[in-house]
Amino acid sequence: MTAETIVAADLRINARWVIPIEPARTVLEDHAVLVQGDKIVAVLPQQEADQRFRSRESVNLDRHVVLPGLINMHGHAAMSLFRGMADDLPLMTWLNDHIWPAEGKYVSDAFTVDGTRLAIAEMLRTGTTTFSDMYFFPEVAAQVAHDIGIRAQVCFPVLDFPTMWASGPDEYLSKGQALIEQWKGDTFVTVGIGPHAPYTVSDGPLEQIRDLASQTGAPIQIHLHETAFEVAEALEKTGKRPSQRLADLGLLGPATQCVHMTQIDETDIDLFQQSGTHVIHCPESNLKLASGLCPVDRLLKAGVNVAIGTDGAASNNDLDLLGELKTAAMVAKVVAEDAAALSAHEALEMATINGARALGRAHELGSLEAGKLADIIAVDLSDPFLQPVYDPASHLVYSCHSRQVSHSWIGGVPQVQDGCLTRIDVPDLVLKVQGWAEQIRQPAAQSAD
Numbered sequence: 001m002t003a004e005t006i007v008a009a010d011l012r013i014n015a016r017w018v019i020p021i022e023p024a025r026t027v028l029e030d031h032a033v034l035v036q037g038d039k040i041v042a043v044l045p046q047q048e049a050d051q052r053f054r055s056r057e058s059v060n061l062d063r064h065v066v067l068p069g070l071i072n073m074h075g076h077a078a079m080s081l082f083r084g085m086a087d088d089l090p091l092m093t094w095l096n097d098h099i100w101p102a103e104g105k106y107v108s109d110a111f112t113v114d115g116t117r118l119a120i121a122e123m124l125r126t127g128t129t130t131f132s133d134m135y136f137f138p139e140v141a142a143q144v145a146h147d148i149g150i151r152a153q154v155c156f157p158v159l160d161f162p163t164m165w166a167s168g169p170d171e172y173l174s175k176g177q178a179l180i181e182q183w184k185g186d187t188f189v190t191v192g193i194g195p196h197a198p199y200t201v202s203d204g205p206l207e208q209i210r211d212l213a214s215q216t217g218a219p220i221q222i223h224l225h226e227t228a229f230e231v232a233e234a235l236e237k238t239g240k241r242p243s244q245r246l247a248d249l250g251l252l253g254p255a256t257q258c259v260h261m262t263q264i265d266e267t268d269i270d271l272f273q274q275s276g277t278h279v280i281h282c283p284e285s286n287l288k289l290a291s292g293l294c295p296v297d298r299l300l301k302a303g304v305n306v307a308i309g310t311d312g313a314a315s316n317n318d319l320d321l322l323g324e325l326k327t328a329a330m331v332a333k334v335v336a337e338d339a340a341a342l343s344a345h346e347a348l349e350m351a352t353i354n355g356a357r358a359l360g361r362a363h364e365l366g367s368l369e370a371g372k373l374a375d376i377i378a379v380d381l382s383d384p385f386l387q388p389v390y391d392p393a394s395h396l397v398y399s400c401h402s403r404q405v406s407h408s409w410i411g412g413v414p415q416v417q418d419g420c421l422t423r424i425d426v427p428d429l430v431l432k433v434q435g436w437a438e439q440i441r442q443p444a445a446q447s448a449d
C-alpha cells in the first residue's frame with residue numbers, strides 16, 4: 001500500500017451541510033470544499049480532507065449550509081436608483097408614463113456607475129455571484145462588474161428608437177459589437193445582445209441580431225410574452241404570436257434566453273423544447289406589475305430549461321434571489337394546482353445549474369464540483385427561528401432571509417465575510433445614492449410646494 005500524496009490547497013471550507021447541486025438533490029453532511037486558485041479541487045468528507053489536503057487557509061462554517069453562488073439571470077442593475085419611484089402600476093403605464101421619461105432625464109454613464117454598484121452590493125450581500133444585466137451604458141456596467149470581481153452577462157440594448165445610449169439600431173449594434181470584441185475571453189464579463197422586446201424591435205434589426213449572434217457566439221436575451229396584451233396586440237398586427245415571429249426570424253435556439261413568458265400555449269412549449277431556448281422566470285416582477293405567471297412546472301416537465309431572475313429593482317423591488325425562490329416555489333404550486341410542483345431542490349437548481357445552462361457555462365458554473373469555478377456561498381442556519389433544521393434545502397427556499405447569507409467567494413476571492421462586503425465601500429455608495437435620490441425626487445418636491 002502506498003501513502004497518499006498530500007495536496008496543497010489555498011482554501012478549505014468546512015461546512016455542516018453542503019448542497020452541491022450536482023449530483024442532483026443531494027445534501028452532504030460535515031464535508032469540506034477545497035479551492036486552489038480560482039477553482040474547486042474537491043468536495044469530500046472532512047476526515048478524508050484531513051488525510052489528503054493541506055490548506056493555506058481554513059474557514060469553519062459549522063452552523064452553515066454551503067452551496068454554489070446564485071445566478072440572477074435577468075435584471076436592469078442601474079435601475080436600483082429608481083427603486084420605489086413608481087409602484088402599483090401595470091407594465092405599459094409604468095414604462096410609458098414613468099420609467100422611460102425618468103430614464104430619458106437621468107440615465108447617464110455616471111448614473112450607471114452608481115446604480116450598478118448599488119445593485120451589485122445588494123446582489124453580493126444576498127448570495128448572487130453571477131448576474132445578467134440589460135441596460136443602457138453596458139460598457140460601464142461591464143467595467144464596474146469586472147472591477148468588483150462579480151461575474152456578469154452584460155446584454156447591450158437594441159431598440160428601434162433613439163435613447164441616451166444610441167441613435168438607432170445601427171448604432172446600438174455597432175457599439176454592441178465593439179463590446180463583444182472587447183470582453184472576448186474574459187472570465188468575469190461576457191457580452192450578450194439585448195433586443196428589448198418584440199414590440200420595440202422590428203424585423204430588420206432582429207435579423208441583424210440573429211446574424212451577429214451566429215457570427216460571434218454571443219447569447220441573446222429578450223423580454224417575451226410578458227403580458228397577455230403583448231401577445232394579443234402582436235396577433236392583431238402580425239397574425240403571429242411573438243414566439244412564432246422570433247422562430248420564423250431564426251432567433252430561437254440554445255443561445256437565446258426569453259424573459260417572463262407568462263403567456264404560454266402548446267405551440268410555445270414545442271418551439272422552446274425543439275429549439276433548446278431558455279426561459280427566465282421573474283415571478284415577483286410579474287406579480288407586482290400584474291403581468292401574469294409563467295407555468296414553470298409545465299415547462300420543466302416538457303424539458304425546457306427554466307432559470308430565475310429578479311428583473312430590476314424598479315419593478316420587484318429588491319434583488320434578493322433567495323426571496324425570489326420562495327415566491328417562485330409558492331406560485332408554481334398554485335399555477336400547477338399541485339403542492340409538489342417546484343420542490344425546494346428544483347427551485348435551488350433554477351437559481352444555480354439552470355442559470356449556468358442558460359449562460360452556456362454549465363461546464364464551469366452552477367454546482368460545487370471539482371474543476372468548476374470556486375463561486376461559493378454560505379448561509380448561517382443558527383438563527384433561533386430557523387430551528388430545527390431537518391432539511392437545509394427546505395430552509396434555504398422556505399425559511400431563510402437573505403441577511404443569513406454569511407459568506408461568498410467568487411473564483412476563490414472573498415466577496416462577503418461574516419455578512420460584510422469586502423470590496424465595496426458601502427457608506428460611500430449610500431452617500432452617492434442619496435445624491436441621486438435628491439435629484440430624482442425634486443420634481444415631486446417642487447410641485448408639492
Ligand SMILES: CSC[C@H]1O[C@@H](n2cnc3c(O)ncnc32)[C@H](O)[C@@H]1O
Nearest residue numbers: 076099134135136157158196223312
Ligand atoms: C433596453 S434597456 C432595458 C429597458 O427595459 C426596461 N424594462 C425594465 N423592466 C422591464 C420589463 O419588465 N419589461 C419591459 N421593459 C422593462 C427598462 O426600463 C429599460 O428601458
Ligand SMILES: [Zn+2]
Nearest residue numbers: 075223311312
Ligand atoms: Zn426586465
